[in-house]
Amino acid sequence: MGALKYIMAERFISGAGITLALTVISMVAGIILGLVLALMKMSRSPLLRVPSSLYIFLFRGTPVLLQMIFVFAALPQLGIRFSPFQSAVIALSLNEAAYMAEIIRAGLQSIDREQWTAGRVLGFRDAQIFRYIVLPQAARIIIPPTGNQFIGMLKTSALASVVAVSDLLQTAQRTASANFDYVNTLIAAAAYYLLFTTVFTFLQDRVERRMDVTKRRRPAAEIRNGATAVGAGVAAVEGVKSR
Numbered sequence: 255m256g257a258l259k260y261i262m263a264e265r266f267i268s269g270a271g272i273t274l275a276l277t278v279i280s281m282v283a284g285i286i287l288g289l290v291l292a293l294m295k296m297s298r299s300p301l302l303r304v305p306s307s308l309y310i311f312l313f314r315g316t317p318v319l320l321q322m323i324f325v326f327a328a329l330p331q332l333g334i335r336f337s338p339f340q341s342a343v344i345a346l347s348l349n350e351a352a353y354m355a356e357i358i359r360a361g362l363q364s365i366d367r368e369q370w371t372a373g374r375v376l377g378f379r380d381a382q383i384f385r386y387i388v389l390p391q392a393a394r395i396i397i398p399p400t401g402n403q404f405i406g407m408l409k410t411s412a413l414a415s416v417v418a419v420s421d422l423l424q425t426a427q428r429t430a431s432a433n434f435d436y437v438n439t440l441i442a443a444a445a446y447y448l449l450f451t452t453v454f455t456f457l458q459d460r461v462e463r464r465m466d467v468t469k470r471r472r473p474a475a476e477i478r479n480g481a482t483a484v485g486a487g488v489a490a491v492e493g494v495k496s497r
Contacts, residue, residue, distance in 0.1 A: 256435070256437075256438040257437075257438040257439075257441040257442045257445065258442075259438075260426075260429065260438055260439055260441075260442035261442045261445055261446070263442075265425050265429070266422070266425055266426070266429075266442055266443070266446070268420070268425070269420060269421055269422040269423075269424070269425030269426070269443075270422050270446045270450075272339070272419065272420060272421045272422070273408070273411055273412075273421045273422040273423075273446070273447075273450075274450060276339070276342055276343060276346070276411045276414055276419070276421060277404070277407050277408045277411050277450075279343050279347075280342075280343050280346035280347045280350060280407060280411070281350060281403070281404050281407050283343070283347035283350075283351075284346070284347045284348075284349075284350025284351045284353075284354050284403075284407075285350075285351075285354050285358075285400070287347065287348070287351035287354075287355075288350070288351040288352070288353070288354025288355040288357070288358055289354070289355075289358050291306045291309060291310065291351060291352070291354075291355035292306075292354075292355045292356075292358040292359040292362065294306035295307060295310070295355065295359055296359060296362065296363070306355065309351075309352065309355075310352045310355055310356065312352075313348055313349050313351070313352035314352045314353065318345060318346065318349045318410060318413060319413050319416065321345045321348065321349055322341065322342060322345035322346070322413060322414070322416065322417055323416065323417065324345075325341045325344050325345045326338065326341035326342075326345075326417040327417075338414070338417045338418040338419045339414075339419050341417050342411070342413075342414035342417055342419050346407065346410065346411065346414075350403065350407060353403060354400070354403065357396055357399045357400060357403070358392075358396055360395070361392035361393070361395040361396035362388065362389075362392045364392065364395050365388050365391050365392055369383070369387055369388055369391070370383055370387075370388070372387075373387050393465055394462075394465045397458070397461055397462055397465060398458070398462060401454065401455070401457075401458030401461075401462075404454050404458070405451055405454050405455065408447065408450055408451060408454065409447065415427065422443050422446055422447070423443060425443070426439040426440055426442065426443035427439075
């Protein structure tokens with residue numbers, strides 16, 4: 255019961271909200287930047303491929319805590335200042351982008367190149383092929399590790415307390431320092447982290463199920479239409495071969 259009063263306390267609810275916002279914003283920004291980096295690394299142009307590779311090497315090769323302190327404490331010496339929350343978001347986003355770039359690149363490269371050829375035969379432009387053919391298929395491969403990264407980001411966000419962000423962990427530490435009730439305050443913080451992790455895991459499972467076409471029940475008419483389309487495609491290929 256001792257931990258329950260902290261769980262329901264306004265300052266803990268506020269700290270949990272900051273942790274959740276920090277996680278979601280950083281993860282979304284990391285995914286967007288990671289997609290750009292993945293496309294750059296897959297480019298044939300060294301002007302795009304080399305900077306992307308160097309970025310990934312730099313941010314994967316150095317600790318995220320170092321990057322966070324650099325943004326918060328070192329950049330002001332260069333005349334660039336951010337608030338503690340902004341510093342944490344920037345550092346976490348830049349770091350996450352390096353990992354998401356490799357996850358997205360692996361997912362995109364797992365799709366057979368013949369998919370692009372088939373799309374062009376159907377009259378699609380490259381952007382349409384990527385949007386409607388390649389990306390939906392790659393998403394089934396990208397989503398599971400992305401979900402794991404999301405959960406990892408939730409726990410990594412606790413490092414933001416080092417740069418004075420009033421997140422869940424710092425709230426627990428400050429409260430414990432004031433009343434020396436470390437057991438119950440840390441249990442309350444852990445309860446929030448476990449709650450968020452459970453929700454993220456549930457959402458990840460739901461998304462994976464929706465993306466898994468093998469588990470969907472398709473109407474008989476849809477199956478017949480698909481079979482007809484496949485048959486027509488086979489006949490067309492046979493006709494080309496016979497010429």
